[in-house]
Amino acid sequence: xxxxxxxxxxxxxxxxxSAEESTKAVEDVQKAEQILRENPTPEPxxxxxxxxxxxxxxxxxxxxxxxxxxxxxxxATVAAAxxxxxxxxxxxxxxxxxxxxxxxxxxxxPRAIWESDNIATDDAELAVLTVELEQIEAEVxxxxxxxxxTNGDRAVEELQMELIEINSAFWKG
Amino acid sequence: MAKSDDLAQIIIGCKNGDAGCFSxxxxxxxxxxxxxxxxxxxxxxxxxxxxxxxxxxxxxxxGSYRGGSFESWLFRIASNxxxxxxxxxxxxxxxxxxxxxxxxxxxxxxxxxxxxxxxxLQLQLRRxxxxxxxxxxxxxxxxxxxxxxxxxxxxxxxxxxxxxxxxLKRLRELMEGY
Numbered sequence: 417x418x419x420x421x422x423x424x425x426x427x428x429x430x431x432x433x434s435a436e437e438s439t440k441a442v443e444d445v446q447k448a449e450q451i452l453r454e455n456p457t458p459e460p461x462x463x464x465x466x467x468x469x470x471x472x473x474x475x476x477x478x479x480x481x482x483x484x485x486x487x488x489x490x491x492a493t494v495a496a497a498x499x500x501x502x503x504x505x506x507x508x509x510x511x512x513x514x515x516x517x518x519x520x521x522x523x524x525x526p527r528a529i530w531e532s533d534n535i536a537t538d539d540a541e542l543a544v545l546t547v548e549l550e551q552i553e554a555e556v557x558x559x560x561x562x563x564x565x566t567n568g569d570r571a572v573e574e575l576q577m578e579l580i581e582i583n584s585a586f587w588k589g
Numbered sequence: 590m591a592k593s594d595d596l597a598q599i600i601i602g603c604k605n606g607d608a609g610c611f612s613x614x615x616x617x618x619x620x621x622x623x624x625x626x627x628x629x630x631x632x633x634x635x636x637x638x639x640x641x642x643x644x645x646x647x648x649x650x651x652g653s654y655r656g657g658s659f660e661s662w663l664f665r666i667a668s669n670x671x672x673x674x675x676x677x678x679x680x681x682x683x684x685x686x687x688x689x690x691x692x693x694x695x696x697x698x699x700x701x702x703x704x705x706x707x708x709x710l711q712l713q714l715r716r717x718x719x720x721x722x723x724x725x726x727x728x729x730x731x732x733x734x735x736x737x738x739x740x741x742x743x744x745x746x747x748x749x750x751x752x753x754x755x756x757l758k759r760l761r762e763l764m765e766g767y
Binding site for chain 1: 736761
């Protein structure tokens with residue numbers, strides 16, 4: 417705080433007025449302030465001061481509770497923000513990690529073949545499977561056309577059973 | 590008035606919720622703030638009310654005090670409380686459908702009880718406009734420098750200086766019976 421008593425009024429007024437006008441202005445201010453000092457206002461009653469102090473003492477616990485509540489709200493808000501950010505980060509990381517897994521399960525190729533490093537064997541198994549499927553396909557067509565002279569319905573059932581066996585053997589790898 | 594170091598310690602105490610420190614602030618500033626309100630309202634009861642409101646506000650707002658001139662900060666609150674009081678009076682008057690002039694005369698011509706003496710200064714102060722009266726009282730009771738008052742009122746120091754000089758000169762003329 418700038419001490420008012422150290423304030424150089426004349427210097428201050430001289431920034432805006434002439435030296436003579438400044439002297440007069442300082443005199444006006446000082447005399448008017450002397451009048452104010454000579455006419456003091458009544459003092460506040462002791463009872464009023466005591467009441468004010470009592471009211472302050474009564475309000476302080478409320479203020480402390482209010483400060484604590486505000487702090488708690490701030491901490492809760494920050495904690496919530498951290499949890500949300502962490503949850504989003506974890507979820508994004510998990511998405512990255514599970515990408516290839518989804519591809520494995522989405523594939524129609526058996527897991528054993530997918531994970532196998534022996535390409536030659538795998539290719540051979542696929543070739544056998546393809547041949548078997550073609551053979552079955554030909555048999556089904558023959559049955560449908562009644563070319564082999566057997567009971568068609570029974571033969572179709574046998575064929576279906578055979579297909580199921582091949583299928584499960586294949587997917588087991 | 591306490592030294593600035595002492596005042597700083599007291600304010601720290603207030604921020605920590607120490608009732609004793611608030612009590613010291615009341616002792617230090619009650620008289621000046623009361624004088625400020627009394628000269629602006631001319632009414633003892635209203636001044637009592639405004640002084641209580643000021644210290645209650647101080648308890649609520651002390652956390653927002655960030656250093657600098659404590660007097661400047663305190664009297665800014667006092668000034669706001671006085672303006673709130675004026676606005677409240679205006680609203681009530683509007684509700685009663687009275688003319689604004691009536692309100693102003695009511696504010697500057699308060700009803701005095703028999704025990705209250707209307708001093709000559711209070712009478713002459715009524716003849717100044719409200720803004721000048723407030724500026725003079727702010728300067729006298731807050732004991733702030735012109736620079737601080739100008740900063741507080743957000744106006745150039747030349748404007749503050751000129752308004753205050755004119756007001757004090759006029760008050761002096763009135764008091765000396767020109």
